[in-house]
Amino acid sequence: MSQLLYNLFYYKTLVTSFIAPQSSAEKALELFAKPTYPKKDPEWEIEFEKEVPYNVLKIPYKEHIEAMNKRMEDKSTPFEITLVPNFPETFSCLEYLPDPNVPKREETIICIHGWGGKSLNFLKFIPKLQSLGFRVLAPDFPQHGLTGGTETGCHIFGHTVNALIRYLNSPVYLLAHSLGNVAFCVNYAISSEHERSLIHRYVGIACPDQFQFIMRRFMDMIGLSNRAWDSFVKVNDVLHGIKITDVEESKIIENFHIPILLIHDENDKELVYDVSKVIGDHLYYKHYKVGSETSEEKPSFYTSKGLGHRRILRDENIVNLVAEFFSEKIYPCK
Numbered sequence: 001m002s003q004l005l006y007n008l009f010y011y012k013t014l015v016t017s018f019i020a021p022q023s024s025a026e027k028a029l030e031l032f033a034k035p036t037y038p039k040k041d042p043e044w045e046i047e048f049e050k051e052v053p054y055n056v057l058k059i060p061y062k063e064h065i066e067a068m069n070k071r072m073e074d075k076s077t078p079f080e081i082t083l084v085p086n087f088p089e090t091f092s093c094l095e096y097l098p099d100p101n102v103p104k105r106e107e108t109i110i111c112i113h114g115w116g117g118k119s120l121n122f123l124k125f126i127p128k129l130q131s132l133g134f135r136v137l138a139p140d141f142p143q144h145g146l147t148g149g150t151e152t153g154c155h156i157f158g159h160t161v162n163a164l165i166r167y168l169n170s171p172v173y174l175l176a177h178s179l180g181n182v183a184f185c186v187n188y189a190i191s192s193e194h195e196r197s198l199i200h201r202y203v204g205i206a207c208p209d210q211f212q213f214i215m216r217r218f219m220d221m222i223g224l225s226n227r228a229w230d231s232f233v234k235v236n237d238v239l240h241g242i243k244i245t246d247v248e249e250s251k252i253i254e255n256f257h258i259p260i261l262l263i264h265d266e267n268d269k270e271l272v273y274d275v276s277k278v279i280g281d282h283l284y285y286k287h288y289k290v291g292s293e294t295s296e297e298k299p300s301f302y303t304s305k306g307l308g309h310r311r312i313l314r315d316e317n318i319v320n321l322v323a324e325f326f327s328e329k330i331y332p333c334k
């Protein structure tokens with residue numbers, strides 16, 4: 001879109017949303033819920049897909065839908081479920097098996113991609129984790145990668161993570177990027193105590209804190225006036241089936257007394273550093289030690305420099321940091 005067309009769209013939205021906030025909020029939601037994808041797949045993802053063996057699991061949503069309907073009726077979840085989303089019959093999940101030459105780990109690692117992303121975004125992590133004995137599962141969420149569907153969003157992401165954890169019913173480590181971290185929060189919002197107990201470690205890369213921050217950023221981008229804010233909040237809460245505008249990772253993360261590592265880059269232009277730093281202040285364990293209780297303390301909120309929002313997933317130092325955190329004995333410290 002040229003600058004002229006963008007300006008015309010922006011100011012038209014600004015004026016229209018001031019005059020008709022409700023209808024403008026509904027139209028804005030349609031745009032907000034539509035993923036933007038890269039124009040073409042990066043060459044490194046294409047090569048990785050050719051070279052690294054994997055299985056495609058087709059996991060049904062049927063059992064998950066039944067569980068959510070019951071929880072909605074019982075009101076038995078941390079956030080009240082008001083609507084069960086529209087799911088396709090199945091979602092695709094790429095399965096990378098552990099290296100057969102090393103001892104197999106008990107935990108399965110689930111890679112949770114962000115908005116407009118897909119499972120292959122974690123290509124730098126997968127071989128390293130396989131070499132350490134982990135089975136790695138990388139789901140494609142609806143309307144992303146190999147999975148179709150008529151609806152998507154962070155609520156669908158979170159429901160899918162929850163469905164996968166229930167499907168496994170065994171200990172998991174979670175590795176999330178960007179909006180994938182909101183999926184971590186949505187999973188908490190709709191989960192049972194047992195499902196939450198299966199999460200033994202969590203690494204969050206480029207985490208937003210408040211979902212409202214993402215909404216505000218989108219409003220500013222398209223020119224939706226502040227007069228439409230209340231309407232935009234309401235239509236988002238209805239669509240997401242929970243009070244999504246109350247979702248704050250800094251509050252949710254306080255409920256997890258497990259080893260957690262958050263990673264954010266100072267130069268992230270999509271999710272500014274300060275937005276994520278707030279979450280680090282709410283971690284139950286602010287530091288951790290690797291290997292033994294006499295080791296040097298490491299921060300549970302790690303700051304990188306010069307990697308931005310996406311290249312951070314392809315940085316060798318970040319990959320090694322995450323691999324160490326998942327594979328070694330961790331001693332959390334307050």
